[in-house]
Amino acid sequence: MTELEKNREEIDGIDARMAELFERRMDIAEAIALYKKQYGLQVFDAAREQEILEREVSHIKNPDYRAYYLDFLRAMISVSKKFQHRIISGSRIAYCGIEGAWASIAARRIFPKGVFVNYPDFPKAYGAVVAGECDFAVLPVENSYAGNVSQVFDLMHGGPLFINGMYSLKVSQALLGVKGAALSDVRKVVSHQQALDQCMTFIREKGFQIQAVVNTAVAAKEVAALGDKSVAAIASEESAAIYGLEVLQKGINQASTNTTRFAVFSTVKNDEIPAGSGSLFQMMFTVRDVPGALAAAVSAFSDAGINLRSLQSRPVGDIPWKYYFYVEGEGSLLTDEGKALVSKLEGICEEVKILGHYLGDISI
Numbered sequence: 001m002t003e004l005e006k007n008r009e010e011i012d013g014i015d016a017r018m019a020e021l022f023e024r025r026m027d028i029a030e031a032i033a034l035y036k037k038q039y040g041l042q043v044f045d046a047a048r049e050q051e052i053l054e055r056e057v058s059h060i061k062n063p064d065y066r067a068y069y070l071d072f073l074r075a076m077i078s079v080s081k082k083f084q085h086r087i088i089s090g091s092r093i094a095y096c097g098i099e100g101a102w103a104s105i106a107a108r109r110i111f112p113k114g115v116f117v118n119y120p121d122f123p124k125a126y127g128a129v130v131a132g133e134c135d136f137a138v139l140p141v142e143n144s145y146a147g148n149v150s151q152v153f154d155l156m157h158g159g160p161l162f163i164n165g166m167y168s169l170k171v172s173q174a175l176l177g178v179k180g181a182a183l184s185d186v187r188k189v190v191s192h193q194q195a196l197d198q199c200m201t202f203i204r205e206k207g208f209q210i211q212a213v214v215n216t217a218v219a220a221k222e223v224a225a226l227g228d229k230s231v232a233a234i235a236s237e238e239s240a241a242i243y244g245l246e247v248l249q250k251g252i253n254q255a256s257t258n259t260t261r262f263a264v265f266s267t268v269k270n271d272e273i274p275a276g277s278g279s280l281f282q283m284m285f286t287v288r289d290v291p292g293a294l295a296a297a298v299s300a301f302s303d304a305g306i307n308l309r310s311l312q313s314r315p316v317g318d319i320p321w322k323y324y325f326y327v328e329g330e331g332s333l334l335t336d337e338g339k340a341l342v343s344k345l346e347g348i349c350e351e352v353k354i355l356g357h358y359l360g361d362i363s364i
Helices: 003-039 046-057 063-088 102-110 122-130 150-158 193-198 200-206 216-226 237-243 293-303 336-348
Strands: 092-096 115-119 136-143 162-170 174-177 188-191 209-212 231-235 246-249 259-266 279-287 308-315 323-330 349-359 361-363
Touching (some): 046 063, 092 102, 102 162, 102 259, 115 122, 122 136, 122 259, 136 150, 188 193, 193 209, 193 231, 216 231, 216 237, 231 237, 237 246, 279 293, 279 336
Parallel strands (some): 092 115, 092 136, 188 231
Antiparallel strands (some): 136 259, 162 259, 279 349, 308 323
16 A cells, blocks of 8 residues: 555544544534523524634634634534524514514624514514514514613513623614605605604704604504605615615714614523623512612622612503613623522512523614
8 A cells, every 4th residue: 555545544534533523513403503592592602703714713723724623614614603503594483573674684783594473563572482472582572762662661561571791782873765856855854753853953953753663673664555755764774675665864863872672582582691790680670669679679689799880770661660670780690699689689589580591782
């Protein structure tokens, strides 16, 4: 046997072992995909991917091989992601509005291979998951300019679903007109009230009349159907492409950092989020009507060493002057310390409801 033949035979043996390892790796990738599907998590995790690349390339001793090994790893990760997308595709995703609405855009970025089902309002989208019609609901919970979405907060308080992910979508509103329209033609703008609020400086400068509708994409659809150059919609640039409108002016919201946070709701509670850096939780509670009850509840978080990123109150709809409190905190309620905190709160509060755990706020 020649030296070349020996080398080729050794490579064949290595390839056979690599094939076995590849199959094992794909088996594990499938298990991970099923987990992500169950909890509504994204396939792509940039931080995890970078961690793999940096860690694995350090195992290569010959520096001449490292660049090639990085190419090999990236190709292998790409194959794994495609496989996971195929497994996850078919999940039914509920959102409020029509195609082109910000919720539709967020849902498609979070679940690029999902099957999307639109509903006319937040309760119906939420209820679709409760009823088993959909696997997940993608609903807005707050906007950096307009504040929280009270109806969704009420659903979180009264409903049975859990939050398994939080995603931030930068919102850039545009003024959309019918074909042939110019900015000078516009006399009235139509949009969702929050979008109108976000663009009020621009609206006042131009002296436009305003009309509120159920969401921004509906506004775009109605303007397209009306065909009137004097009426424009405030909506996403994606809506212009969908409904055959022209972008008359981009970026008209006064806050350039305007961002909406969307929550992924499901019937499954994620109890496997690690307690390390980036772990977040959400919960709600109500307190007894006695002096110092709220202060005692808030102090319990501080005593447990948990930083609260948000503390908000909302009236309980059917009980006058009764409020529930929403918190988002850093850390985990799944550790022994977290469980002790929950137990302490249960002794202080009338009601304690854990909404969910997730890793960080992912930009989409």
